[in-house]
Amino acid sequence: MEDDLVFKALADRTRRLLLDTLFERDGRSLGELEEVVNQHTEMSRYGVSKHLRLLAEADLVTVRRSGRERLHYLNAVPIRLIHDRWIDKYTEPHIRALTDLKTLAETETPAEREGHHDD
Amino acid sequence: MEDDLVFKALADRTRRLLLDTLFERDGRSLGELEEVVNQHTEMSRYGVSKHLRLLAEADLVTVRRSGRERLHYLNAVPIRLIHDRWIDKYTEPHIRALTDLKTLAETETPAEREGHHDD
DNA sequence: AAGATAGGTGACCAAAAGGTCACATGTCAA
DNA sequence: TTGACATGTGACCTTTTGGTCACCTATCTT
Numbered sequence: 386m387e388d389d390l391v392f393k394a395l396a397d398r399t400r401r402l403l404l405d406t407l408f409e410r411d412g413r414s415l416g417e418l419e420e421v422v423n424q425h426t427e428m429s430r431y432g433v434s435k436h437l438r439l440l441a442e443a444d445l446v447t448v449r450r451s452g453r454e455r456l457h458y459l460n461a462v463p464i465r466l467i468h469d470r471w472i473d474k475y476t477e478p479h480i481r482a483l484t485d486l487k488t489l490a491e492t493e494t495p496a497e498r499e500g501h502h503d504d
Numbered sequence: 505m506e507d508d509l510v511f512k513a514l515a516d517r518t519r520r521l522l523l524d525t526l527f528e529r530d531g532r533s534l535g536e537l538e539e540v541v542n543q544h545t546e547m548s549r550y551g552v553s554k555h556l557r558l559l560a561e562a563d564l565v566t567v568r569r570s571g572r573e574r575l576h577y578l579n580a581v582p583i584r585l586i587h588d589r590w591i592d593k594y595t596e597p598h599i600r601a602l603t604d605l606k607t608l609a610e611t612e613t614p615a616e617r618e619g620h621h622d623d
Numbered sequence: 624a625a626g627a628t629a630g631g632t633g634a635c636c637a638a639a640a641g642g643t644c645a646c647a648t649g650t651c652a653a
Numbered sequence: 654t655t656g657a658c659a660t661g662t663g664a665c666c667t668t669t670t671g672g673t674c675a676c677c678t679a680t681c682t683t
Contacts, residue, residue, distance in 0.1 A: 388520075392511075392514045392515045392520070393515055393640085395511045395515070395586075396512050396514070396640090397640085397641075398508060399641090401507075401511065405589075408589075408590050408592075414659075414660090415659070415660065416659065428642075428643095429642075429643060429644085430660085431642080431643060431644070431661095431662095432641075432642050434660070435641080435642075435643095438661085452650060452651070453649065453651060453658070453659050453660075454650090454659065454660085455659080455660070455661095461590050464586065464587060464589075464590050464591055465591060467583065467587070468583060468584070468587040468591075470524075470527075470583075471523055471524075471527050471578065471580050471583050472580045472587075473527075512670090515670095516670085516671075518671090533629080533630090534629070534630065535628095535629070535630090547672075548672075548673060548674085549629095549630085550631095550632095550672080550673065550674075551671075551672050551673070553630070553631075554671080554672075554673095555671090571629090571681070572628070572629050572679065572681060573629065573630085573680090574629080574630070
């Protein structure tokens, strides 16, 4: 099962931070990414390297050698596939309207939500 | 961190199966979903219930009481947000073209991929 | 009201994932 | 070519997660 790698890769916060960083700007080396990660949390270079490897195996990140450096690029295709898996093309405009509001979770139908109500 | 719940929820294969099932048809009870899961793998009702609870906490699934049953509905909004997080609106058409091909990973630029080549 | 059915919760155990380390390899600059 | 720099790999430990169980509550039917 190949998509498993993608979802497992996305399940870790550090790896999502790496994707965010690469989304902002592509083509960063391991050392550069290590710096960014360490602005948020303490982690060894080995840890960052391991995370990048998982991202590469999931094909969320593409790696290109440039001399002795390895430059990392974001590949958004698997993300797109996740989207397509559970969002119907016909309902997409509807969903987009909701996400643009971004407050739907509370405004939609509060009575529908199974929180703590006993009517 | 709230999005953490979403990604953790998606990281499990059984939960993705549940989402797939609900994507096909909404409004199923726990018992009904248990049956579907058991067509793929052995799992107790408690296990399925636990998975559904995680999906609900991640807001990927909405639950509505109907008598003594609990009906489950797919909520695709978090999926949409994942998409929006790493796919730029301007590059989206480009990505869509690629995903339609679905073979880009191999066809793109094989030399770029850091597999086992020593040129 | 009473039995049957649908579902919820907390504790517990086994499996998997995150993180670190000590090595090693390959490339750039002089 | 040689030293310095950037990075890769496998083993190990700790933490998290998946799964089950026993017991409970709530609702429907008669």
